[in-house]
Amino acid sequence: MPRHWHMISRPARGIVSRSRFSTLSSAAPPQATDATQQTRQSVHLPRTIASLLHPAQGGQPDAEHVTIHGWIKSIRRMGRISFAHIIDGTTSFPLQAILSKSQAAGLSTGSSVRIAGTWKASLAGTAQQSELLAEDVSLLGEADPTTYPLQKKFQSYEYLRTLPHLRPKIPFNTAVLRLRSYISQNLTSFFAKNEFVQCYPPIITSSDCEGAGEVFTVSSNEKDSKGHFFKSPKYLTVSTQLHLEALAAAVPRVWTLSPTFRAEKSDTHRHLSEFYMLEAELSFVETLDPLLDLIEDMIRQLVSGLASSRVGNEILSLSGDLKPQLEARWEGLMQPGRWKRLAYSSAVEDLQAAVDKGEKFQFLPEWGANLQSEHEKYLAGLYNGPVFVTDYPREIKPFYMLPTPGDDRTVACFDLLFPAVGELIGGSLREHRYEELIRSMKSHGLILAGDDSEHAGLSWYTDLRKWGTAPHGGFGMGLDRLLCYLTGVENIREVVAFPRWVGRCDA
């Protein structure tokens, strides 16, 4: 037995000693030290435009002499004075600065500036309540108008995709960046309130969790004699679920927001090779209902906060004709009451009934086949909102799912279908019984005949069923698809700053 182990577990007689673990649990809560009691000195960062335009969010509206930094959105030269609209991405609204002719020299759309001046009430009749009367203007970086690609004229999505490094400057894209940050903050506090622990599972993994073979293999210039860095092939994670299950066997509720990778060749508006997935795993749940209730709560509270938030309002005001549709979407998600819950078998009956009534699908719906995105969208339309489809056939779902109680042909799983985006969330109860899990791995072809000892590189996962196993379940939500739904953006490549898909990974 190693010496340190001996010391911790068996203190010498007469010496009052406990392991670090017991000491922590029985001691009084730590008292705040002087350092933590002191109010922190405010950090001296440059003032943001939001702090001036939205003083309720912490700005100093009565400050008279201010210095701001930002980029020129537009500049109007009117003889001896110029009106410059300055943006810095912290709000969608530009700050208006009044410059003299010489101060405005050399400024053009896109150039970066520092302006010191007096913040004062605008003259009656102007759109702005306050404006900045410039005293000192410094041009930090010019943007040559003959080459700057983001000019005011209309530019197509396709063209802007060729400029992933510049398009975040477009006000709507900037607002989407802030919306993503808002959502991640909101979800972090939602999960904290519900006693979940945020975890950081690995990105490099030994197995293809979903078993669909859509993995990127990790390679390196440093290789062993067999051509590997890690002794055997490793992959970029397609889902952190299996690792989260291990963590949920120690802490009953865990979640993560993690990059995920799929080497799918799908060149569609809903698929990316790299995307962010929110995954949660809960021990001690024995039916799907608590998972579905949690998801409804999570999205409902997210959207209710959003509708009254500044970033939410900015997204709406930048959405033009789409605004009423977005408002209706958000409103719809906030309504109380359960969302439709429908077994796969009934969903297939609904789809077949639709075909009988003349609905034209490219793929005929039949029991045993996966639902296509046309089917998913039809169902979300039929029930006029989000729909949970539960209990899919076992053959089309991964090995880790628990059979539906009382029906061995299906598994206790669900997909949450959203209008316009199709599948937003997928989840299931997990097979927590050792023998049944091994049987399922065999029937899914993960363990080959006579290969029992290896457990397809998943012996660490099957081990979890040997010691203190418990019923559990979880889900994964595509964050980028949620952003599409909330913003009305049709193509997922527009809500991700640097999208990667088959054939494209430019910047």
Ligand SMILES: NC(=O)C[C@H](N)C(=O)O
């Ligand atoms: N955590 C989850 O349940 C997500 C699931 N593994 C998926 O990739 O769809």
